Amino acid sequence: MSEAAVSASDKQWFGHPRGLSTLFFTEMWERFSYYGMRTLLILFMTDAVAGGMGMNAETAGAVYGLYTFGVYALALPGGWIADRLIGQRRAVLFGGILIALGHYSMAVPAIQTFYLGLVLIVVGTGLLKPNVSAIVGDLYGDDGAKRDAGFSIFYMGINLGALAGPFFCSLVGEPREGASWVNWHYGFALAGIGMTFALIQYVAGGKYLRGAGELKDDSAEPAKIAEAKSRFMKFGVGMVVTVAALVGLSKAGFLPLTLVSFAQVTGLIVVILSIAYFVYVIAFVCRDATERKRIGLCALLFLGAAMFWSGFEQAGSSMNLFARDFTDRFLGSVEVPAGMLQSINPIFIVLMAPVVGMVWVWLGKRNPSIPVKFGMGLALLGVGFLVLAWGSTYLADGGKVGMRWLIATYFLHTVGELCLSPVGLSSITKLAPDRLVGQMMGTWFMGAALGNLVAGLVAGYIEAMPLPQLFGTVAMIVIVSGLVFLVLAKPFNKLAVGVK
Numbered sequence: 344m345s346e347a348a349v350s351a352s353d354k355q356w357f358g359h360p361r362g363l364s365t366l367f368f369t370e371m372w373e374r375f376s377y378y379g380m381r382t383l384l385i386l387f388m389t390d391a392v393a394g395g396m397g398m399n400a401e402t403a404g405a406v407y408g409l410y411t412f413g414v415y416a417l418a419l420p421g422g423w424i425a426d427r428l429i430g431q432r433r434a435v436l437f438g439g440i441l442i443a444l445g446h447y448s449m450a451v452p453a454i455q456t457f458y459l460g461l462v463l464i465v466v467g468t469g470l471l472k473p474n475v476s477a478i479v480g481d482l483y484g485d486d487g488a489k490r491d492a493g494f495s496i497f498y499m500g501i502n503l504g505a506l507a508g509p510f511f512c513s514l515v516g517e518p519r520e521g522a523s524w525v526n527w528h529y530g531f532a533l534a535g536i537g538m539t540f541a542l543i544q545y546v547a548g549g550k551y552l553r554g555a556g557e558l559k560d561d562s563a564e565p566a567k568i569a570e571a572k573s574r575f576m577k578f579g580v581g582m583v584v585t586v587a588a589l590v591g592l593s594k595a596g597f598l599p600l601t602l603v604s605f606a607q608v609t610g611l612i613v614v615i616l617s618i619a620y621f622v623y624v625i626a627f628v629c630r631d632a633t634e635r636k637r638i639g640l641c642a643l644l645f646l647g648a649a650m651f652w653s654g655f656e657q658a659g660s661s662m663n664l665f666a667r668d669f670t671d672r673f674l675g676s677v678e679v680p681a682g683m684l685q686s687i688n689p690i691f692i693v694l695m696a697p698v699v700g701m702v703w704v705w706l707g708k709r710n711p712s713i714p715v716k717f718g719m720g721l722a723l724l725g726v727g728f729l730v731l732a733w734g735s736t737y738l739a740d741g742g743k744v745g746m747r748w749l750i751a752t753y754f755l756h757t758v759g760e761l762c763l764s765p766v767g768l769s770s771i772t773k774l775a776p777d778r779l780v781g782q783m784m785g786t787w788f789m790g791a792a793l794g795n796l797v798a799g800l801v802a803g804y805i806e807a808m809p810l811p812q813l814f815g816t817v818a819m820i821v822i823v824s825g826l827v828f829l830v831l832a833k834p835f836n837k838l839a840v841g842v843k
Contacts, residue, residue, distance in 0.1 A: 408799020
């Protein structure tokens with residue numbers, strides 16, 4: 344077959360490169376597995392009557408927070424490994440294998456296999472998540488307009504997976520009345536089957552990627568690969584020694600760390616290092632006042648993003664526990680699994696994303712600035728928690744509230760996400776100088792990682808604090824943060840120095 348014929352055959356999937364279908368379904372099934380397992384995670388850890396681990400909410404929240412933190416934090420080394428050592432294509436393959444093994448490990452009912460599974464999924468997702476998106480971009484080269492359309496299709500795959508995963512994994516994994524055949528580990532196994540489908544799709548469709556995601560010429564030089572391997576080995580040895588030292592000191596009684604205190608210390612360290620990093624870049628790396636102002640705005644967006652995700656990601660932690668313990672989930676005589684409510688957000692994303700997009704287009708030159716959109720996103724997130732705090736006031740004497748409270752909260756959170764999330768990473772790439780784009784994108788991932796960690800820790804208070812107070816406090820903190828962005832939008836926007 345001629346090169347022209349091959350090229351023509353590659354553009355048969357909605358007018359896009361055929362390889363997009365490979366990546367679409369790979370990511371769809373990977374998100375199915377990730378959100379399906381995450382939906383069950385804190386419910387399984389806190390369950391004491393139907394084969395769960397029987398943890399208290401504080402400890403389970405810490406484990407949940409550390410797990411979701413690791414998923415985002417390891418995207419940084421995962422991207423580095425792909426760029427310097429193995430290329431994005433192999434990183435996605437190896438990451439997918441580790442994820443599948445992690446889910447199947449959790450399907451084995453033992454505490455050792457549970458924690459092993461979490462570690463495997465964290466490492467595997469760190470390899471897969473940043474690199475599958477990079478391959479999508481690589482398919483299009485310099486065709487920016489078509490690339491944007493391709494990413495829109497790709498993100499639809501993400502939302503389809505995020506919708507289906509909680510629905511089906513909860514259906515087979517979450518114990519409930521009238522479903523004696525259900526078992527937590529069946530849900531974990533189904534997540535593994537989903538990831539297996541992703542791998543099959545990825546390998547079978549690999550021929551359509553046509554070189555996308557391979558090591559770039561300059562990085563493929565033997566000398567550079569050898570240098571990267573040396574750095575990787577030093578980093579790996581350093582991490583192993585550090586972890587071994589911490590475990591040894593803890594067991595010897597010199598460093599009495601619990602899972603909760605370790606999670607809290609991890610969050611504090613991330614905050615301190617992030618502040619130090621931005622101060623260093625602004626003071627010593629930026630070349631002029633324009634760069635300093637733009638990086639300063641990146642720092643503010645980092646803080647806003649971390650604040651937003653610390654509330655939004657409670658969907659899988661505190662709000663998941665609220666759905667199980669305080670929500671009447673019966674439709675007639677049928678009990679809806681608590682985790683199934685995790686599918687509400689992606690349903691709203693699919694329905695509302697085109698509407699919000701059309702609103703931005705309709706506004707034209709009146710389209711809100713980046714700080715205003717961040718403020719709107721944070722404010723809507725906070726109002727969502729106010730709804731939940733309001734609903735919690737109707738809980739009394741072991742009673743429960745209707746699902747409408749959670750549905751309304753998820754709606755507000757989804758609209759807030761559509762205001763903030765799509766512009767976040769895009770704005771970082773526009774604001775950062777070319778030589779710092781990769782590092783600034785890394786700070787966005789770290790903001791998400793920090794937010795996920797905080798979301799897990801907040802869930803630990805659900806047993807110790809009255810729910811109206813817990814959700815009301817979260818709401819006030821987030822709303823005040825949003826008002827700061829809205830009130831100071833003009834001075835914040837001046838830091839962009841010409842970037843719209």
